[in-house]
Amino acid sequence: MKKDNFFITTPIYYPSGQPHMGHAYSSILADVFARFYRNDNCKVFFLTGTDEHGLKIQRAAEKKSLAPIDYCNKLSEVFKDLTKKLNLSNDDFIRTTEKRHYIAVNDLWNRLVKSGDIYLSKYKGWYSVSDEAYYDSGEILDKKGKKFSSFSGSPVEWVEEDSFFFKLSSWQKKLLEFYKKNEKFILPISRRNEVINFVESGLKDLSVSRTSFTWGIKVPENDSHVIYVWLDALTNYLSALNFPNTDDELYKKYWPASLHVIGKDILRFHAIYWPAFLLAANIEPPKRVFSHGWILSGDEKMSKSKGNILNPLEIVDTYGIDELRYYLMKEVSHGSDGNISLESLKRCINSDLANNYGNLCQRIFSFIKNNCQNKVIKTKNISDADKKLIEQTKVLTRDLRKEMNNQNLNNYIKSVINISFLTNKYINDEEPWKLRKVNIEKMNNILHIALDQIAKISILLNPIIPIASTKVMDALNISAESKNLSFLDNQSIITDEIIIKELKVLFKKIT
Numbered sequence: 001m002k003k004d005n006f007f008i009t010t011p012i013y014y015p016s017g018q019p020h021m022g023h024a025y026s027s028i029l030a031d032v033f034a035r036f037y038r039n040d041n042c043k044v045f046f047l048t049g050t051d052e053h054g055l056k057i058q059r060a061a062e063k064k065s066l067a068p069i070d071y072c073n074k075l076s077e078v079f080k081d082l083t084k085k086l087n088l089s090n091d092d093f094i095r096t097t098e099k100r101h102y103i104a105v106n107d108l109w110n111r112l113v114k115s116g117d118i119y120l121s122k123y124k125g126w127y128s129v130s131d132e133a134y135y136d137s138g139e140i141l142d143k144k145g146k147k148f149s150s151f152s153g154s155p156v157e158w159v160e161e162d163s164f165f166f167k168l169s170s171w172q173k174k175l176l177e178f179y180k181k182n183e184k185f186i187l188p189i190s191r192r193n194e195v196i197n198f199v200e201s202g203l204k205d206l207s208v209s210r211t212s213f214t215w216g217i218k219v220p221e222n223d224s225h226v227i228y229v230w231l232d233a234l235t236n237y238l239s240a241l242n243f244p245n246t247d248d249e250l251y252k253k254y255w256p257a258s259l260h261v262i263g264k265d266i267l268r269f270h271a272i273y274w275p276a277f278l279l280a281a282n283i284e285p286p287k288r289v290f291s292h293g294w295i296l297s298g299d300e301k302m303s304k305s306k307g308n309i310l311n312p313l314e315i316v317d318t319y320g321i322d323e324l325r326y327y328l329m330k331e332v333s334h335g336s337d338g339n340i341s342l343e344s345l346k347r348c349i350n351s352d353l354a355n356n357y358g359n360l361c362q363r364i365f366s367f368i369k370n371n372c373q374n375k376v377i378k379t380k381n382i383s384d385a386d387k388k389l390i391e392q393t394k395v396l397t398r399d400l401r402k403e404m405n406n407q408n409l410n411n412y413i414k415s416v417i418n419i420s421f422l423t424n425k426y427i428n429d430e431e432p433w434k435l436r437k438v439n440i441e442k443m444n445n446i447l448h449i450a451l452d453q454i455a456k457i458s459i460l461l462n463p464i465i466p467i468a469s470t471k472v473m474d475a476l477n478i479s480a481e482s483k484n485l486s487f488l489d490n491q492s493i494i495t496d497e498i499i500i501k502e503l504k505v506l507f508k509k510i511t
């Protein structure tokens with residue numbers, strides 16, 4: 001069967017300030033999808049990077065008395081380190097200050113000029129530097145004389161300057177047709193509805209250049225303007241594939257993008273502006289924008305300005321990266337906002353990783369080491385209990401690909417951890433330790449089934465907890481060809497006669 005190619009992206013980070021849990025969450029989520037499709041024998045290109053232009057970065061650099069590029073060179077490294085710390089499997093890390101990106105942005109701009117979608121006028125209105133977004137007067141709140149965006153809560157300032165505009169208004173109808181034709185372009189559905197309502201309520205032309213500062217990509221042939229940072233930033237998804245060279249192997253293989261994973265705060269840019277720019281430039285829009293909710297602390301969005309940050313780097317150092325990845329993926333509901341706290345992190349690690357999956361692996365491996373000299377042989381006599389477990393596992397795995405294809409990662413994890421729970425229960429009920437002296441064959445069979453279950457669970461959990469699951473797969477001596485999801489198509493993973501290696505404790509219980 002021919003497998004699809006997957007181009008999966010995270011939002012490229014603003015390198016202003018330190019990485020926080022929101023960044024970690026968005027990136028890990030995208031990484032899980034990328035790893036899953038690789039494990040399903042698909043070709044995957046997974047991209048992340050830094051979004052380095054615009055007033056926000058210019059001001060952050062000024063605050064540190066640095067030239068913007070020096071500031072970005074420094075901070076971009078911090079985010080590159082983050083990708084390592086989070087164990088992201090990105091194939092590339094793009095910076096919007098790279099030459100390849102300038103080339104792509106210039107080309108896209110010229111296409112929009114050529115198609116007649118850009119004109120020169122004057123912008124008068126509200127702008128939020130921290131969101132790098134324009135807001136209508138209907139979206140502004142007044143708090144003690146200061147103005148804020150009612151959408152994001154960020155401060156806004158009044159702007160009046162010459163600007164090029166993109167004829168977004170003329171794309172309203174075509175965008176609505178596009179959403180209708182591509183029902184799953186925006187997921188979850190609640191976000192899709194939000195976007196459709198917004199577009200139906202009318203789109204105004206969009207200011208796509210600024211003249212009051214200089215830190216950005218210059219408008220071709222008019223260098224008093226810099227290109228609006230969102231038009232610039234969104235193009236990273238093309239520049240990483242060597243656009244405008246549409247004959248390039250990467251471009252041919254991976255465009256249109258399969259999945260942009262983004263937070264709900266940047267949905268408008270990805271689900272409205274981005275497809276409109278692309279349609280205008282005669283480039284096929286991406287297939288999917290998946291918009292996750294915010295990570296909250298108490299009831300507030302976790303952000304530096306609110307000072308309520310759980311630092312991902314500290315969590316990784318204290319509890320481990322697999323632990324953080326699992327916690328964020330399992331406990332934060334991907335469609336809506338999710339509260340996180342140290343208490344729930346500890347609870348989650350203990351109950352699912354230490355007591356459930358970790359315990360299952362440890363008890364089976366040490367039993368086999370102590371009683372079978374590390375060797376287990378499959379036998380042909382299958383009991384009703386064996387059949388029941390195998391059947392339950394089949395039921396729980398049946399829809400896993402579908403869940404992933406719809407970004408229902410919470411459901412996916414629930415099913416997988418349930419398989420681990422059922423396998424632990426099977427061992428408790430079957431009591432192989434009682435068979436040691438009376439029925440070696442049956443004992444072997446139970447252990448073989450348990451190992452097979454552990455193999456399946458490890459492969460399924462691999463995108464989420466790559467380090468621990470790989471240790472288990474290695475200890476099971478699973479061949480390279482079998483470390484993938486083909487068991488979902490009934491291929492076997494472990495051999496009939498299996499010799500295991502030592503497995504050290506995977507997850508320590510946190511007290």
Ligand code: MSP
Pocket residue numbers: 010011012013014015021022023025026051233234235236261262263264265266293294295296301302303
């Ligand atoms: N630079 C833009 C993205 C440009 S993509 C062409 C940007 N950068 S960001 O650094 O501010 O955010 C990166 C990602 O982190 C976004 O998906 C954003 O939604 C996500 N989060 C930032 N804070 C968040 C939470 N508190 N919770 C969850 N994710 C949030 O936006």
